[in-house]
Amino acid sequence: MITPKFEKNYCSNLLSWEELSNLVNNLPLMTVDRFKVNLPEDYKRNLHWESDRWTTNHRSVPSIVLKDIIENYVCHIEEMSRSTEAINSFARTIEETYHMPTDAHIYICKNVTVEHPFGIHFDDSHNVIVQCEGETNFKVWDMIKDRNQPLPKLLDHPLLDVDMKPGDAIWIPYHYPHLATSYTPRMSVSFPFMGDKPFQNREWIQL
Ligand SMILES: [Fe+2]
DSSP states (O other), rough: OOOOOOEEEESSSSHHHHHHHHTTTOOGGGGTTTEOOOHHHHHHOOOOOOOTOOOOOBOOHHHHHHHHHHHHSSSEESSOTTTSSHHHHHHHHHHHHHHSOOOOEEEOOOOHHHHHHHOOOOOOOOEEEEEESSSSHHHHHOOOOTTSSSOOOOTTTOSSSHHHHHOOOEEETTTTTEEEESSSSSSEEEEEEESSSSOOOOOOOOO
């Protein structure tokens, strides 16, 4: 049974802005399949790029576009559970503890004035979220019994109402509505887990 909980200083130094910079500058990794953002329609309409002759995957987002999106919108990068050794071992611990496969989604919000695209919502997987940089308020409300029932309102009393600082972690089980509001530029890693085997191979290659 997974229940909502908050742990202060649970995992320090999981991922820094510096390490994330190295990841986002790795162009072949930053494809539109992995880099997710909700853009305004007119922004999307004007988004075109040409790939140079050495680019093998034309779905890679050019750095100048990536930089502009990261600076201005809430975005996340999926399939990052092997992006660093620390994230891979955190993912392994989740898989060993809950016996469910996990991924790592890196959430980035550098512009705190933009409205969070999800608002109050619930997910179809359990989640552990580790705050890595900045400060974000998380509210979690009681589980919804039926996915068609109305979502809680901001003024409804939450089960958890916490300000997450770097190193803090929160557990948000499947179908528990939640809301993230960043006070400062923020980066966090969310580990969604659900389902059954197979598990990703977690062998870490050290050369
Ligand atoms: Fe969520």
